[in-house]
Amino acid sequence: MTNIDLQRERQAALISSEDFAEWWAGGRDALQERRALDKLFNEDDDFTDPQHTSLMSHKELYEYTLAKACKFISKLRDWHAAETQQSAIASLYDFRMLLAGQLGTALFQQSFPLRLHFSMFLPTLLGQGTEEQQREWFERAWRMDGIIGTYAQTELGHGTFLRGLETRADYDMKSEEFILNTPSLSAYKWWPGGLGQTANVAIVMAQLYIKGKHYGLHPFLVRIRNAQTHLPEPGVDVGEIGPKLGLNGVNNGFLGLKDVRIPRKQMLMKNAEVRPNGRFVKGPEPLLTYGTMVFARVMIVRDVSFGLLQAATIATRYSAVRRQSPIAVDQPEPQILDHTTQQAKLFPQIAKGIFFRIAADVVWLMYQSVAKELGAGQRRNLPELHALSCCLKAYCSAEAEEAVEILRKSCGGHGYLRSSNFPQIYGAVTAACTYEGENTVLLLQTARFLVKQYVDGLKRKVLPSSVTYLRNATPPKWGKSVELKTLVRLLEYAATESIRSAFEYQKKQRKIFKSEPMVTNKAGIRLIQSATLHARAFLARNASEEAEKLRRQLKPALAEVLVQLTEIFILDLCLASLGNILLSFPLNSRQVEQLKTRFERLLEEFRVNAVTVVDGFDFSDRVLGSTLGCYDGHVYERLLAEACQSPLNEEPVNQTFQTHLKPLMQGKL
Numbered sequence: 001m002t003n004i005d006l007q008r009e010r011q012a013a014l015i016s017s018e019d020f021a022e023w024w025a026g027g028r029d030a031l032q033e034r035r036a037l038d039k040l041f042n043e044d045d046d047f048t049d050p051q052h053t054s055l056m057s058h059k060e061l062y063e064y065t066l067a068k069a070c071k072f073i074s075k076l077r078d079w080h081a082a083e084t085q086q087s088a089i090a091s092l093y094d095f096r097m098l099l100a101g102q103l104g105t106a107l108f109q110q111s112f113p114l115r116l117h118f119s120m121f122l123p124t125l126l127g128q129g130t131e132e133q134q135r136e137w138f139e140r141a142w143r144m145d146g147i148i149g150t151y152a153q154t155e156l157g158h159g160t161f162l163r164g165l166e167t168r169a170d171y172d173m174k175s176e177e178f179i180l181n182t183p184s185l186s187a188y189k190w191w192p193g194g195l196g197q198t199a200n201v202a203i204v205m206a207q208l209y210i211k212g213k214h215y216g217l218h219p220f221l222v223r224i225r226n227a228q229t230h231l232p233e234p235g236v237d238v239g240e241i242g243p244k245l246g247l248n249g250v251n252n253g254f255l256g257l258k259d260v261r262i263p264r265k266q267m268l269m270k271n272a273e274v275r276p277n278g279r280f281v282k283g284p285e286p287l288l289t290y291g292t293m294v295f296a297r298v299m300i301v302r303d304v305s306f307g308l309l310q311a312a313t314i315a316t317r318y319s320a321v322r323r324q325s326p327i328a329v330d331q332p333e334p335q336i337l338d339h340t341t342q343q344a345k346l347f348p349q350i351a352k353g354i355f356f357r358i359a360a361d362v363v364w365l366m367y368q369s370v371a372k373e374l375g376a377g378q379r380r381n382l383p384e385l386h387a388l389s390c391c392l393k394a395y396c397s398a399e400a401e402e403a404v405e406i407l408r409k410s411c412g413g414h415g416y417l418r419s420s421n422f423p424q425i426y427g428a429v430t431a432a433c434t435y436e437g438e439n440t441v442l443l444l445q446t447a448r449f450l451v452k453q454y455v456d457g458l459k460r461k462v463l464p465s466s467v468t469y470l471r472n473a474t475p476p477k478w479g480k481s482v483e484l485k486t487l488v489r490l491l492e493y494a495a496t497e498s499i500r501s502a503f504e505y506q507k508k509q510r511k512i513f514k515s516e517p518m519v520t521n522k523a524g525i526r527l528i529q530s531a532t533l534h535a536r537a538f539l540a541r542n543a544s545e546e547a548e549k550l551r552r553q554l555k556p557a558l559a560e561v562l563v564q565l566t567e568i569f570i571l572d573l574c575l576a577s578l579g580n581i582l583l584s585f586p587l588n589s590r591q592v593e594q595l596k597t598r599f600e601r602l603l604e605e606f607r608v609n610a611v612t613v614v615d616g617f618d619f620s621d622r623v624l625g626s627t628l629g630c631y632d633g634h635v636y637e638r639l640l641a642e643a644c645q646s647p648l649n650e651e652p653v654n655q656t657f658q659t660h661l662k663p664l665m666q667g668k669l
């Protein structure tokens with residue numbers, strides 16, 4: 001039987017979780033398709049973890065995860081083949097891959113070592129390989145026919161500054177081969193997922209040299225392990241980098257290369273070519289060498305929203321079950337969900353998870369459209385996509401990381417247990433702040449774009465849609481009640497002002513420093529603040545446009561709840577940006593009070609539907625993997641059962657009593 005408090009929450013709700021789930025999944029058909037996929041795995045005992053994976057040693061965890069991952073991929077393949085006749089290439093960007101990716105994130109608490117094959121290796125073959133190379137490699141790689149890939153870019157010495165990478169690929173005209181070398185310790189590849197013991201082919205990013213002349217960074221397909229024996233190929237020094245804060249199922253590795261020869265046609269040549277005679281032919285868009293990173297950044301926004309919503313579901317259900325500290329004198333202890341401060345911890349995080357995912361969907365469509373345009377030789381929208389994917393990846397991962405911590409702490413002591421699954425979710429989400437471009441560095445990339453657009457705006461040029469607000473720098477009009485469109489304008493106005501101020505500061509610095517990188521360095525703090533405000537303004541506009549659509553499309557009760565969440569989301573953004581808003585717009589204390597009161601009232605109004613909304617994310621208990629967040633709310637039973645599984649509880653007296661404790665007590669040590 002379900003916990004009585006959870007039952008009451010579900011009965012009291014004003015909307016149905018099923019309606020919410022249908023909207024969230026993108027319609028009835030999409031929901032059914034996702035549920036059918038979940039069911040396939042939920043009903044298969046091979047996917048029930050035998051004991052909490054955190055009790056395994058590092059080596060056991062790898063072996064267990066790999067075995068489970070192989071079953072996962074094999075089962076997915078059968079499902080995929082039954083669902084679609086599409087070519088492998090079309091399948092990679094199909095929504096079913098998004099579902100499969102999401103399921104992968106969900107089923108593996110510490111992720112899995114084949115993930116890079118799908119998330120980086122295959123997209124790089126597509127984005128960087130010529131059609132001929134794709135014919136030769138892609139279909140086989142999709143089937144994993146002798147090929148398990150990884151993406152080896154980062155080195156011990158450099159991850160951010162790609163021009164500083166040291167791995168070399170020298171072209172040998174006589175044999176028509178590239179010779180790959182790791183010239184120093186700092187040039188060792190370090191971090192690639194699956195590189196340790198899993199992958200047998202790596203896309204190695206290396207500096208190209210022809211007759212001693214340097215031609216920049218390019219991708220090379222290098223076989224690192226024999227397809228039959230899996231032994232490292234001659235000249236290859238490969239291994240795993242050791243335990244990490246989280247994601248311990250990923251098998252991140254190191255790689256050193258010594259005179260490893262590969263045929264000329266194993267440089268991926270869609271964006272630049274080396275002819276047999278050693279002639280280097282530049283492609284129309286050299287920046288496409290960085291294309292896989294744009295793809296992955298877009299995917300990460302979606303991925304972190306998933307982790308955040310898992311955490312929000314666990315914490316919200318737990319807050320409905322947990323009772324503590326009377327609010328009114330002589331009253332029984334309330335559900336902790338009734339404490340206003342608890343609501344302020346939970347509800348904005350639910351809203352963030354929702355609107356981050358919605359923004360991810362928008363940028364995903366933009367990615368697909370820009371990819372098509374690039375295929376037709378048109379690069380006009382690439383800078384906007386790059387800027388948006390950078391700041392959203394950075395902002396959403398940082399916010400999700402903070403949110404997961406808030407949610408963990410909102411569960412008091414029990415949130416600190418590994419069996420709550422918060423530590424594993426945190427480990428995964430915080431990694432996204434670093435990989436695929438460290439967040440500060442990505443915000444600086446966005447700021448560079450913003451300042452350029454600001455200058456173009458001053459010249460009254462037409463600006464890309466995500467930054468048109470920079471040309472429309474009029475302060476918002478404040479009405480009697482707080483309206484969403486006013487709040488969005490407030491954020492856009494604050495972002496514009498911040499970009500203007502960073503631009504003016506850079507102008508001043510230019511009088512002192514001659515070099516542009518020095519100027520950027522001096523203005524760094526202001527620039528990342530501008531990019532952060534831009535991300536907030538973009539997310540707010542996107543959310544308010546979504547709210548307008550929802551009002552028209554959904555049943556009134558559901559639409560009302562989603563509009564409440566939109567308001568919570570946007571008000572939270574405004575309150576977090578208050579300092580910057582006040583620098584640009586003279587909000588008086590009454591207006592600030594209005595914002596705070598509205599926020600508090602919304603928390604109260606949303607309270608009744610909170611459990612139903614998180615139910616509507618439709619996570620199965622297996623996906624949540626938490627003693628605190630199960631659908632039936634049997635928290636204390638699960639906590640005790642999980643504790644009893646600890647190997648330390650297998651014997652009544654541990655041997656250290658005889659060897660250490662007793663001698664200590666007897667003064668014999």
Ligand SMILES: CCCCCCCCCCCCCCCCCCCCCC(=O)SCCNC(=O)CCNC(=O)[C@H](O)C(C)(C)COP(=O)(O)OP(=O)(O)OC[C@H]1O[C@@H](n2cnc3c(N)ncnc32)[C@H](O)[C@@H]1OP(=O)(O)O
Binds near residue numbers: 101115162290294441
């Ligand atoms: C059926 C089976 C189904 C099975 C299903 C199975 C399940 C499948 C599971 C699927 C689930 C998936 C989930 C996702 C998970 C992802 C995992 C990821 C793991 C992690 C991987 C990594 O961690 S992998 C390494 C990433 N490592 C970086 O990320 C380095 C950052 N470092 C830089 O990225 C550059 O170094 C940096 C800073 C730009 C400066 O580069 P720099 O100095 O050369 O360039 P500058 O700053 O001078 O910029 C010069 C001009 O380039 C412009 N620009 C720069 N970049 C550009 C770009 N990308 N695109 C366009 N334009 C770009 C810029 O805007 C300037 O433009 P302008 O001149 O016009 O202003």
Ligand SMILES: Cc1cc2nc3c(=O)[nH]c(=O)nc-3n(C[C@H](O)[C@H](O)[C@H](O)COP(=O)(O)OP(=O)(O)OC[C@H]3O[C@@H](n4cnc5c(N)ncnc54)[C@H](O)[C@@H]3O)c2cc1C
Binds near residue numbers: 252
């Ligand atoms: C879990 C995980 C998985 C990964 N998987 C892969 C993979 O599959 N393949 C792969 O190739 N790599 C992978 N990486 C590596 C990852 O992409 C890099 O760690 C990341 O790009 C950051 O680079 P870095 O480690 O050199 O950090 P650094 O650049 O050394 O960052 C350290 C500090 O320096 C600051 N900094 C650096 N440059 C600047 C600047 N220009 N301006 C201001 N501040 C600056 C940063 O903001 C940061 O505070 C992975 C990393 C992790 C953690």
